[in-house]
Amino acid sequence: xxxxxxxxxxxxxxxxxxxxxxxxxxxxxxDEAEDAARxxxxxxxxxxxxxxxxxxxxxxxxxxxxxxxxxxxYRESGLTVGVLAVDPTSPLSGGALLGDxxxxxxxxxxxxxxxxxxxxxxxxxxxxKASAEALLLLDAAGFDRILVETVGAxxxxxxxxxVADTVVVVEAPGMGDEVQAIKAGLLEIADVxxxxxxxxxxxxxxxxxxxxxxxxGGGAAQTILHHGELMDARAAVSDESGQGWSIPxxxxxxxxxxxxxxxxxxxxxxxxxxxxxxALADRERTRLARMLQSLVEAELRARLERTLSPAQxxxxxxxxxxxxxxxxxxxxxxxxxxxx
Amino acid sequence: xxxxxxxxxxxxxxxxxxxxxxxxxxxxxxDEAEDAARxxxxxxxxxxxxxxxxxxxxxxxxxxxxxxxxxxxYRESGLTVGVLAVDPTSPLSGGALLGDxxxxxxxxxxxxxxxxxxxxxxxxxxxxKASAEALLLLDAAGFDRILVETVGAxxxxxxxxxVADTVVVVEAPGMGDEVQAIKAGLLEIADVxxxxxxxxxxxxxxxxxxxxxxxxGGGAAQTILHHGELMDARAAVSDESGQGWSIPxxxxxxxxxxxxxxxxxxxxxxxxxxxxxxALADRERTRLARMLQSLVEAELRARLERTLSPAQxxxxxxxxxxxxxxxxxxxxxxxxxxxx
Numbered sequence: 294x295x296x297x298x299x300x301x302x303x304x305x306x307x308x309x310x311x312x313x314x315x316x317x318x319x320x321x322x323x324d325e326a327e328d329a330a331r332x333x334x335x336x337x338x339x340x341x342x343x344x345x346x347x348x349x350x351x352x353x354x355x356x357x358x359x360x361x362x363x364x365x366x367y368r369e370s371g372l373t374v375g376v377l378a379v380d381p382t383s384p385l386s387g388g389a390l391l392g393d394x395x396x397x398x399x400x401x402x403x404x405x406x407x408x409x410x411x412x413x414x415x416x417x418x419x420x421x422k423a424s425a426e427a428l429l430l431l432d433a434a435g436f437d438r439i440l441v442e443t444v445g446a447x448x449x450x451x452x453x454x455x456v457a458d459t460v461v462v463v464e465a466p467g468m469g470d471e472v473q474a475i476k477a478g479l480l481e482i483a484d485v486x487x488x489x490x491x492x493x494x495x496x497x498x499x500x501x502x503x504x505x506x507x508x509x510g511g512g513a514a515q516t517i518l519h520h521g522e523l524m525d526a527r528a529a530v531s532d533e534s535g536q537g538w539s540i541p542x543x544x545x546x547x548x549x550x551x552x553x554x555x556x557x558x559x560x561x562x563x564x565x566x567x568x569x570x571x572a573l574a575d576r577e578r579t580r581l582a583r584m585l586q587s588l589v590e591a592e593l594r595a596r597l598e599r600t601l602s603p604a605q606x607x608x609x610x611x612x613x614x615x616x617x618x619x620x621x622x623x624x625x626x627x628x629x630x631x632x633x
Numbered sequence: 634x635x636x637x638x639x640x641x642x643x644x645x646x647x648x649x650x651x652x653x654x655x656x657x658x659x660x661x662x663x664d665e666a667e668d669a670a671r672x673x674x675x676x677x678x679x680x681x682x683x684x685x686x687x688x689x690x691x692x693x694x695x696x697x698x699x700x701x702x703x704x705x706x707y708r709e710s711g712l713t714v715g716v717l718a719v720d721p722t723s724p725l726s727g728g729a730l731l732g733d734x735x736x737x738x739x740x741x742x743x744x745x746x747x748x749x750x751x752x753x754x755x756x757x758x759x760x761x762k763a764s765a766e767a768l769l770l771l772d773a774a775g776f777d778r779i780l781v782e783t784v785g786a787x788x789x790x791x792x793x794x795x796v797a798d799t800v801v802v803v804e805a806p807g808m809g810d811e812v813q814a815i816k817a818g819l820l821e822i823a824d825v826x827x828x829x830x831x832x833x834x835x836x837x838x839x840x841x842x843x844x845x846x847x848x849x850g851g852g853a854a855q856t857i858l859h860h861g862e863l864m865d866a867r868a869a870v871s872d873e874s875g876q877g878w879s880i881p882x883x884x885x886x887x888x889x890x891x892x893x894x895x896x897x898x899x900x901x902x903x904x905x906x907x908x909x910x911x912a913l914a915d916r917e918r919t920r921l922a923r924m925l926q927s928l929v930e931a932e933l934r935a936r937l938e939r940t941l942s943p944a945q946x947x948x949x950x951x952x953x954x955x956x957x958x959x960x961x962x963x964x965x966x967x968x969x970x971x972x973x
Contacts, residue, residue, distance in 0.1 A: 334959040352691055429960075449789045574954065581953045581960070582946065588964035593933050593971070606922065613921045614914065619674040620921070624928035631933070 300328040304335040310435040312407060319409055322426045333426050336433035343375070343432040344564045347457030348442040349450075349479060354465040355489045358547035360442050364406055365550070366557045367438050373405040375431035375439040379424050379453050407436065422587040424453050425580070455482040456580040458573060459563045461556070464488045464503065466495030480506055483540055485559050491544035491552065503542045538566055600631045640668040644675040650775040652747060659749055662766045673766050676773035683715070683772040684904045687797030688782040689790075689819060694805040695829045698887035700782045704746055705890070706897045707778050713745040715771035715779045719764050719793050747776065762927040764793050765920070795822040796920040798913060799903045801896070804828045804843065806835030820846055823880055825899050831884035831892065843882045878906050940971045 298306070298317055306314025318336075322329045346363075350356050357378070364374045409431075411424055424441065431439050441457060443450040454460060462483035480503075488499045541559050545552035567573040601609075609626065612618045618626070638646070638657055646654025658676075662669045686703075690696050697718070704714045749771075751764055764781065771779050781797060783790040794800060802823035820843075828839045881899050885892035907913040941949075949966065952958045958966070 330961045334961055337959045338956060340956065351693075353693060578950055578954055582950045584960050585946075585950060585953065585963050585967070588960055589937065589967045589971075590930075590934070592964060592968045593937070594930070596968075597929065597933070606925075610918055610922045610925060613925065614918050616678060616680065619677045620924050620928055621670045621674055623925050624932055627925070627929045628932045628936075631929075 300331055303328075304332060307332070307336065307430060307434055308339050312404070315407060315430060315434045316409070318430050319411075319427045322430065323411065323423050329426075333429060336429045339433045341432040341435050343436050343439045344459065344560070345428060345432070345439045345441065345457045346560055347454030347460045348440055348463060349454035349460065349482075350463030351465075351479075354463040355547050356442055356463045359461075359463055359487060359489055359545060359553070359556075360440050362545075362547045362550050362553045363440060363557060363560075366553050368403065368405055372437040373435070374407070375434070375436035376406070376408045377424060377427055377431065377439065377441045378408070378410045379420065379441065379443045379450060407431070407434075419591070421449065421453055421583070422591050425456070425584045425587060451479065451482065452583075456576075456583055458567055458576050459484045459560055461485045461487055461560070464499055465490040466493045466499045484538065484563050485556070486540065486542040487545045487552075487556055488542065489545045489547050492546045492549075496544060500542050500544060507540055507542070537570055538563065538572075597627070597631060601627055640671055643668075644672060647672070647676065647770060647774055648679050652744070655747060655770060655774045656749070658770050659751075659767050662770065663751065663763050669766075673769060676769045679773045681772040681775050683776050683779045684799065684900070685768060685772070685779045685781065685797045686900055687794030687800045688780055688803060689794035689800065689822075690803030691805075691819075694803040695887050696782055696803045699801075699803055699827060699829055699885060699893070699896075700780050702885075702887045702890050702893045703780060703897060703900075706893050708743065708745055710897075712777040713775070714747070715774070715776035716746070716748045717764060717767055717771065717779065717781045718748070718750045719760060719781065719783045719790060747771070747774075759931070761789065761793055761923070762931050765796070765924045765927060791819065791822070792923075796916075796923055798907055798916050799824045799900055801825045801827055801900070804839055805830040806833045806839045824878065824903050825896070826880065826882040827885045827892075827896055828882065829885045829887050832886045832889075836884060840882050840884060847880055847882070877910055878903065878912075937967070937971060941967055 298314065303314050303318055303321075307318045318332050320326075321332060348356055348360055348363075360376060360378070364376060367374045409427065411420070411427060428439060428441060441454055443454050460482050462479045462485075464486060466488065486503050488496055488503070490496070543552060543556050543559060545556055547553065567576065609618070609623050613620060613623055638654065643654050643658055643661075647658045658672050660666075661672060688696050688700055688703075700716060700718070704716060707714045749767065751760070751767060768779060768781060781794055783794050800822050802819045802825075804826060806828065826843050828836055828843070830836070883892060883896050883899060885896055887893065907916065949958070949963050953960060953963055
């Protein structure tokens with residue numbers, strides 16, 4: 294076991310951008326260690342300058358390779374990059390099977406790139422909380438750009454990328470019907486589309502299809518989303534960031550780096566637009582509202598666990614199994630105990 | 634607007650297996666109508682005989698086609714089939730872009746098949762609750778077999794299928810690294826593997842890879858899952874259902890129906906094994922524990938919304954934005970108001 298760094302020292306190191314301190318700090322937040330709140334509070338108070346870019350899309354579109362190529366491109370301009378790869382695979386595999394992380398090893402030894410995979414530990418809600426906190430830490434550590442990528446295509450995972458300043462939705466030609474269906478949910482959150490694997494057959498058709506979808510309502514849907522109705526219906530946070538930005542559809546070939554410079558330019562243009570239009574603050578507002586919700590829900594879940602012992606829960610479920618109590622009455626019973 | 638059916642009449646119709654009543658009842662549950670609890674309570678009290686089969690896997694593996702082929706096969710044996718397709722795309726698209734549903738139209742006009750798509754409305758938690766309730770309704774309506782399929786591959790979506798009596802994980806040859814990573818989370822919940830699109834190159838290799846993974850620990854992982862640690866860590870429900878069942882890896886070609894009869898047989902064998910081993914009750918226990926958790930969380934979220942008005946929430950987020958309050962303190966403030 295490595296020696297435990299005291300919290301104060303860890304925070305100082307984190308705010309100085311020290312990699313080891315950052316890595317340890319993220320682990321403590323992820324593990325919900327005793328000093329997790331203190332670390333997050335310190336990071337929150339030292340807001341950095343990072344442009345937060347979310348990268349999402351269906352599996353098989355080559356997101357990870359694109360993230361790696363983007364990181365390369367930023368590094369060539371002298372910008373530092375933090376990468377958070379959120380892995381929705383189970384707590385049992387612990388993200389250990391994230392084979393595509395291997396592609397990122399080209400960056401090893403470069404102090405200007407920090408890569409972190411995060412696997413879920415306590416359900417989708419826990420992942421949203423932990424990733425939001427990790428992003429605060431990466432920002433406080435002083436990175437210029439932060440790329441957050443989700444491996445999965447579930448709603449919870451997509452929303453993690455969707456709270457970024459700029460959201461890239463990655464597509465690929467010829468992915469089949471199921472993937473098209475998933476795309477519907479992604480259309481609404483895109484600030485930039487990247488049709489990756491654009492050297493494959495069908496790339497032009499994919500671009501044309503996206504452009505048509507954008508013309509026929511995707512843009513309007515985006516506005517609705519960025520009003521916060523999808524990402525946090527409860528927050529009712531006003532956000533004007535869907536207006537005045539024309540969503541580009543770009544072709545990339547991540548494996549060879551083709552089109553990546555143009556994608557990087559589009560991200561910088563969106564960043565400039567966010568700052569000029571004032572939409573940047575709206576994005577942060579939405580992100581903070583969502584973070585608040587995650588933290589409150591986590592606390593309520595923790596209290597719920599303390600309210601109902603495993604034995605009590607098992608007894609209640611046993612009564613449900615024997616049809617002595619219905620699910621609604623059982624839930625009302627738990628809530629009553631909770632409220633008392 | 635169609636005339637509103639009174640609740641009592643709706644429940645009677647549902648329990649008689651009337652399709653219109655069933656469809657309306659699911660809608661009311663999904664919409665969280667005033668009589669939703671009453672409908673669920675009535676359905677819960679009239680437990681049916683359905684074998685609940687979850688079908689999950691990465692997008693592009695052909696799950697929907699396989700579900701359709703399985704439904705055909707069940708119908709040929711005279712068994713009635715309910716299908717619940719859970720669509721993780723956004724509330725904005727409302728699941729309307731679920732193109733693969735079209736493939737199911739071969740069943741239209743057959744009274745023995747009922748197909749329902751369910752799109753999320755209020756986040757992943759809401760979807761778990763609504764789909765669990767819809768499954769109770771389908772069971773109470775008397776179907777012999779219920780197939781629940783999720784379009785997405787996120788953790789929340791996978792867990793919806795994972796609470797079934799029997800879980801089929803669908804694979805396909807040559808899906809790429811990202812999909813392989815997702816597979817890791819699916820390995821642990823499979824009772825049966827179907828390598829679909831088995832007429833494609835690489836099918837034998839996919840089968841061999843799965844069989845090797847099963848030999849080297851997949852089975853143990855499954856036992857852990859079915860002890861309830863992944864699906865509901867809080868429930869601490871004991872479940873012995875991972876023991877004594879050897880997970881088959883089957884090849885299917887859903888579009889032509891190839892291998893589907895063998896898959897159906899495997900599902901029937903698993904069903905028989907569940908009954909003989911007593912594991913069936915364990916599965917239901919896990920499912921009910923999870924449902925209880927969903928209902929309690931939904932109620933707590935509803936109470937939370939009543940605790941904090943949109944204006945209060947916006948004000949609090951504004952203070953976070955100005956760094957006047959950190960996320961943890963803001964969350965503590967909300968929880969305090971909630972508890973008082």
